[in-house]
Amino acid sequence: MSPRNRKNFYAVSLGCPKNLSDLEVLSGGLLAAGWTLTTDPENADAYLINTCAFIPAARNEAFDEIRKGVVWKNGDPRRKLAVAGCLSVYDADGAVRRMFPQVDFWLGIDDIVRADRVFGGETPSFSKILLADETAPRIQLTLPHLAYLKIADGCVNCCTFCAIPRLRGRLRSLPVASVVAQARERIEAGVKELVVVAQDTTSYGLDRKSSGETLAGLLGELDRIDGDFVIRVLYTHPAHYSRQLIDVIHTGSKILPYLDIPLQHISDPMLKAMNRHVTRKDIETLIGKLRREIPGVILRSTFIAGFPGETEAQFEELCDFCRDAKFERMGVFPFSAEPGTPAAALSGQIPVAVAEERATLLMKRQIARMQRVQKKRIGSVEKVLVDACGDGVAWARGVADAPEIDNLVLIDDPRRRCKPGVFAEVEITGTQNCDVVARTSQKKRK
Numbered sequence: 001m002s003p004r005n006r007k008n009f010y011a012v013s014l015g016c017p018k019n020l021s022d023l024e025v026l027s028g029g030l031l032a033a034g035w036t037l038t039t040d041p042e043n044a045d046a047y048l049i050n051t052c053a054f055i056p057a058a059r060n061e062a063f064d065e066i067r068k069g070v071v072w073k074n075g076d077p078r079r080k081l082a083v084a085g086c087l088s089v090y091d092a093d094g095a096v097r098r099m100f101p102q103v104d105f106w107l108g109i110d111d112i113v114r115a116d117r118v119f120g121g122e123t124p125s126f127s128k129i130l131l132a133d134e135t136a137p138r139i140q141l142t143l144p145h146l147a148y149l150k151i152a153d154g155c156v157n158c159c160t161f162c163a164i165p166r167l168r169g170r171l172r173s174l175p176v177a178s179v180v181a182q183a184r185e186r187i188e189a190g191v192k193e194l195v196v197v198a199q200d201t202t203s204y205g206l207d208r209k210s211s212g213e214t215l216a217g218l219l220g221e222l223d224r225i226d227g228d229f230v231i232r233v234l235y236t237h238p239a240h241y242s243r244q245l246i247d248v249i250h251t252g253s254k255i256l257p258y259l260d261i262p263l264q265h266i267s268d269p270m271l272k273a274m275n276r277h278v279t280r281k282d283i284e285t286l287i288g289k290l291r292r293e294i295p296g297v298i299l300r301s302t303f304i305a306g307f308p309g310e311t312e313a314q315f316e317e318l319c320d321f322c323r324d325a326k327f328e329r330m331g332v333f334p335f336s337a338e339p340g341t342p343a344a345a346l347s348g349q350i351p352v353a354v355a356e357e358r359a360t361l362l363m364k365r366q367i368a369r370m371q372r373v374q375k376k377r378i379g380s381v382e383k384v385l386v387d388a389c390g391d392g393v394a395w396a397r398g399v400a401d402a403p404e405i406d407n408l409v410l411i412d413d414p415r416r417r418c419k420p421g422v423f424a425e426v427e428i429t430g431t432q433n434c435d436v437v438a439r440t441s442q443k444k445r446k
Contacts, residue, residue, distance in 0.1 A: 008036045010044035013141065014061055015052025017197050017234070017404070019085060020141060021150040022109075023050040026084060028138035037139065041072050046080045051087035053167060055336045062087050063099075070102045080104045086167045109153070109168055133174055134181035143387060145192040145421030146403055151179050151218065152198035156206060157237060159264070160275045160342040161304065161335065164199055171199075171207040180221050187227040192421055193385055194222065195403065196233045202240035216244035223252040228423070230385070232402060234260045238286050239277040250294050256399050257294050261286075262302040266321040267314040270307055273346065280321075287325060298400045300329035305362055306355020307335045309348035315358050322366060328373060329406050330366045334359040370434050374407075377428045381441050384409045384426055386418045394418035396426070396438075408435045415440075 009030055013023040026048065027037055038044050047069045052058040066083060073081045083100075084107035091097055097106060132138065140147055152173040155164045183194055196219075198204060205213040215233075222231055231254050238261055249255050265271055266280050290297050303318060322330065334355035337344040384396035387403075394411040396418070401407050411418055411426055417440045418424050427441035 007034075007045040008038040008043050009046040009048055010038055010041040011048045011050070011141075012065055013050050014065060015050075015054065015058055015086070017148045017195060018150060018153075018199070019050055019052055021148045021197065022085065023048075024138045024141050024148075025132040025136050026050065026107075027141065028136065031139055032137035042075075044072075045078070046082060047072050048082050048084060051083060051085040053086040053090035054163065055333075055338070059087065059090070063096075066100050066103065070100065073102055082107060085109065089167050090163070133178040134185070140186070140189075140191075142403075143421070144190055145385070146195070146387075147186045147191040147193070148195045148197050149179065149183055149186070150174075150197050151201065151215075152204050152207075155199040156203055157200060157239075157277065158275060160273065160346070161264075161307065161338065163338045163341055166340060168199060171203055173198075173204050173207050173213070175208075175211070176213050176218050176221055179218060180225070183222055184225055187225055187229055190421065192229045192423065193403075194229060194231050196222075196231065198235060200235055200237045200240070201233055202236045202245070206240075214242070214244065215240075216242060216248045219245075219248050219252060219255055223248070223254050225254075229254060231255045232258055234402060236261050237277075238263060238283055241286055246289065246293055256298075257296050258298040258300070258399055258402065259290060259294075260300045260402065264302070264304050265307065265310075265314075265318055267310075267317050270310060270314055270318075273309060274304075274307065274343070296399070298328045299325070300331075300402070300406070301325075301327050302331040302333065303362065304333055304335050305358035306350040306352075308337075308343060308346035308350060310335075310350060310358075315362075319362055319365065322362065323369070326369065326373075327366070328400055329370070329402075330363075332359045332363040332366070367434060371431065374431045374434060374436050377436055378430060379428065381425060381427050382409075382438075384411075384424055384438070386411070386420055386422055386424055388420055389413070389416065389418055392416065394424075396424065410435055410437050412437065412439045 011023055011027050013020045031037065041047060049065050049069055051062040069081045073079045081103050082105040083103050087096060088106040088108050152171060154169040154171045156171045158165055202215055204215040204218060205211065236259060263283055264274055264276060266283060268280050271278060305315065335350060382398050384398045386394050386396045388395045392414040394413045396409040396411055397403065398409055409426060410432060425441050426438035428436050428438050430437040
């Protein structure tokens with residue numbers, strides 16, 4: 001595409017970091033084909049929306065964004081509107097396409113690497129393509145010092161409440177060499193925090209067992225890369241923790257002792273109905289092992305309230321477990337009966353209002369616990385990564401704070417010592433709701 005024929009595209013990412021990683025590849029392909037990314041939709045020739053369809057709230061968010069795109073498209077008949085990601089696959093019967101006939105292109109999960117061809121006039125094939133490897137063009141859409149490293153896609157767990165296997169397909173893992181090559185490139189470009197993501201990071205390599213590649217081995221290779229950076233791991237499954245994985249997290253010099261382990265429930269009948277592949281005893285054994293063997297470990301989990309058949313006693317069992325487990329970070333969601341999933345057909349469906357009430361109650365208790373934990377940090381000196389700076393104030397994150405998910409460290413910095421993308425030593429001086437307030441410190445961490 002010659003400079004005079006260069007066209008602009010505007011991109012929107014909805015949903016989780018895994019979706020943002022996909023949009024980076026989609027955008028990179030367009031840039032390589034001669035397109036230009038713009039932050040102003042009014043300057044764009046194409047409007048791209050990468051969607052999530054995991055739960056009703058995500059689909060409604062996608063519908064709202066598509067409506068904005070339709071309004072934009074109506075401003076000039078030459079404009080092109082494209083919808084990519086999970087919603088395109090979710091819409092198997094075409095109902096969403098009929099809702100939005102103004103959309104020019106619908107791209108499936110595995111069509112993101114050929115977006116440039118689509119805008120050149122080709123029809124999406126929806127054929128299966130493995131994950132974009134280190135050779136795929138991509139553009140980093142996060143803060144310059146933060147990057148998501150997608151190591152796999154798809155899932156083999158088949159939880160009864162989850163539509164991911166239908167939307168994203170079976171597990172597909174990138175080779176270790178490809179992941180390491182991507183990581184090196186980003187570290188050399190100045191990234192200070194690598195966030196490892198997949199639908200289930202602990203399943204990494206299970207689709208290629210003969211290779212012997214595992215998450216533990218991958219993290220070991222990433223930890224050996226030269227540079228001043230940290231590694232954060234998200235989306236782990238309690239059934240797939242190994243001795244080797246715990247050891248590498250413990251011994252790795254760059255791997256943060258932050259573990260995101262969505263547990264979903266603790267009652268054995270609920271875990272069985274969810275097809276979670278673990279029991280309460282398994283979970284308690286794992287948590288105990290992590291607490292003992294990884295100093296200063298931060299545990300984050302998510303739970304589902306109101307799953308079909310959940311009794312009041314089982315919900316209280318969950319509440320008691322969360323109280324005793326003392327999770328540093330936690331999220332709770334009311335059950336959503338996703339069409340086509342086994343859980344949607346289970347007997348004993350809980351009224352939506354009851355599920356929402358239970359989720360709210362459990363989260364309210366967690367917030368109170370979290371506020372108490374945050375107050376105990378007052379007086380401590382911690383290493384944080386500064387994300388942004390304002391007029392005498394900086395916003396940062398510590399070990400316990402995944403980007404866009406957890407809390408913030410609000411730094412009083414009148415002398416403007418903090419710089420974005422730089423690690424800083426701060427002293428915690430107070431709390432603000434679930435965030436903590438700090439000041440730059442000359443003290444040494446204990």
